[in-house]
Amino acid sequence: MAKILASKNGTKKDAITQKAAGLFRKKGFASTSMRELAESIGVEASSLYNHIGSKNELLQTVCFKVANDFTVSLDAVEKKEVSTISKLQEVIRFHIEMMLNNHNEVYVANHEWKQLREPFLSNFLLQRNSYEGRLVEIIKTGIKKKELKSIHPNIAVLTILSAVRSVEFWQRKKNNINSKELEINIIDHLINGLIK
Amino acid sequence: MAKILASKNGTKKDAITQKAAGLFRKKGFASTSMRELAESIGVEASSLYNHIGSKNELLQTVCFKVANDFTVSLDAVEKKEVSTISKLQEVIRFHIEMMLNNHNEVYVANHEWKQLREPFLSNFLLQRNSYEGRLVEIIKTGIKKKELKSIHPNIAVLTILSAVRSVEFWQRKKNNINSKELEINIIDHLINGLIK
DNA sequence: CCTACCGATCGGTAGG
DNA sequence: CCTACCGATCGGTAGG
Numbered sequence: 420m421a422k423i424l425a426s427k428n429g430t431k432k433d434a435i436t437q438k439a440a441g442l443f444r445k446k447g448f449a450s451t452s453m454r455e456l457a458e459s460i461g462v463e464a465s466s467l468y469n470h471i472g473s474k475n476e477l478l479q480t481v482c483f484k485v486a487n488d489f490t491v492s493l494d495a496v497e498k499k500e501v502s503t504i505s506k507l508q509e510v511i512r513f514h515i516e517m518m519l520n521n522h523n524e525v526y527v528a529n530h531e532w533k534q535l536r537e538p539f540l541s542n543f544l545l546q547r548n549s550y551e552g553r554l555v556e557i558i559k560t561g562i563k564k565k566e567l568k569s570i571h572p573n574i575a576v577l578t579i580l581s582a583v584r585s586v587e588f589w590q591r592k593k594n595n596i597n598s599k600e601l602e603i604n605i606i607d608h609l610i611n612g613l614i615k
Numbered sequence: 616m617a618k619i620l621a622s623k624n625g626t627k628k629d630a631i632t633q634k635a636a637g638l639f640r641k642k643g644f645a646s647t648s649m650r651e652l653a654e655s656i657g658v659e660a661s662s663l664y665n666h667i668g669s670k671n672e673l674l675q676t677v678c679f680k681v682a683n684d685f686t687v688s689l690d691a692v693e694k695k696e697v698s699t700i701s702k703l704q705e706v707i708r709f710h711i712e713m714m715l716n717n718h719n720e721v722y723v724a725n726h727e728w729k730q731l732r733e734p735f736l737s738n739f740l741l742q743r744n745s746y747e748g749r750l751v752e753i754i755k756t757g758i759k760k761k762e763l764k765s766i767h768p769n770i771a772v773l774t775i776l777s778a779v780r781s782v783e784f785w786q787r788k789k790n791n792i793n794s795k796e797l798e799i800n801i802i803d804h805l806i807n808g809l810i811k
Numbered sequence: 812c813c814t815a816c817c818g819a820t821c822g823g824t825a826g827g
Numbered sequence: 828c829c830t831a832c833c834g835a836t837c838g839g840t841a842g843g
Contacts, residue, residue: 453821468822468824
């Protein structure tokens with residue numbers, strides 16, 4: 420009866436995926452039923468299958484879209500001939516903006532990737548490990564050039580990647596997040612610390 | 616047939632809860648069935664209900680045990696008459712050690728609390744907000760005393776609480792984590808930054 | 812502790 | 828896009 424509204428510039432599949440990301444974030448992938456998803460769109464559950472292959476495919480679409488965005492962004496950062504600090508600032512800024520602009524999708528990629536089926540699960544972890552490894556290299560270079568002090572590169576990368584997720588908490592809180600202030604504070608904290 | 620082995624110093628309920636925490640972490644709460652949990656213990660699913668009330672109750676037990684541990688620890692920190700930096704170091708250290716020593720439980724409390732039923736869900740969030748608020752106060756005091764530079768206290772707290780979760784990633788990686796090295800690096804990063 | 816079982820709900824398909 | 832439906836699995840209970 421009610422047709423699925425294609426989101427502007429998108430297919431019906433895109434519209435379904437977007438709704439799915441919102442529900443997966445709010446309730447978790449396993450706790451979201453296809454009937455709920457259908458209802459939130461205004462059709463019967465069986466109608467969804469004219470546009471998508473399976474529930475798990477929706478999760479795959481979300482997770483790999485996010486992973487790809489981060490990879491593309493890091494490609495660009497690596498090519499720039501700027502200081503290590505600048506590169507790290509840019510990486511952190513990109514993470515923060517991704518979380519603010521694609522809240523549902525990034526959250527789902529961060530929290531629900533475990534529900535991916537093989538071979539997608541392995542593929543996703545491979546991409547993530549690669550991303551982390553490239554950040555480790557940036558930090559190692561920075562240490563060699565004396566731009567950074569001598570810290571443990573792997574620990575620093577995981578600390579940064581975790582810290583940046585604090586943005587998740589701001590969506591649930593104060594309505595009006597000043598994203599510039601968030602960025603400045605987090606970047607300054609992670610690079611300069613809390614003293615002086 | 617096979618009796619549930621009571622863990623040393625614990626009831627059968629404790630043994631079940633511990634197994635549940637491991638499965639909830641590995642697969643997620645919603646994706647773990649009571650039949651799986653029973654099988655991992657070596658009994659039939661129905662036998663579990665002689666020791667526990669419901670699946671959700673297992674989650675409640677895990678989440679509130681963790682929340683309580685953090686609250687008790689913060690109580691002690693607040694009472695100490697030491698510098699703000701020392702207090703923050705102690706808080707960070709406690710988080711890291713909790714994640715290393717009670718990996719499954721802390722992970723579940725961090726990732727699966729959304730599956731809590733009311734009124735437990737509201738209660739859990741209340742406790743978490745209170746914990747965060749008390750950390751904010753510590754930081755505000757530190758700024759007032761010029762022990763910390765003038766940063767946004769709420770952002771700093773969420774950054775610290777998120778950063779500390781990087782420890783999660785170390786369980787899945789290198790087998791032998793040197794916990795002291797982890798602690799020193801993360802604390803130094805969050806307090807002194809990456810430079811000099 | 813087990814066997815036997817219940818009602819509900821799940822993802823997905825057939826067929827139009 | 829819908830109706831009608833399937834087999835599987837779920838959390839949990841009855842009764843011993």
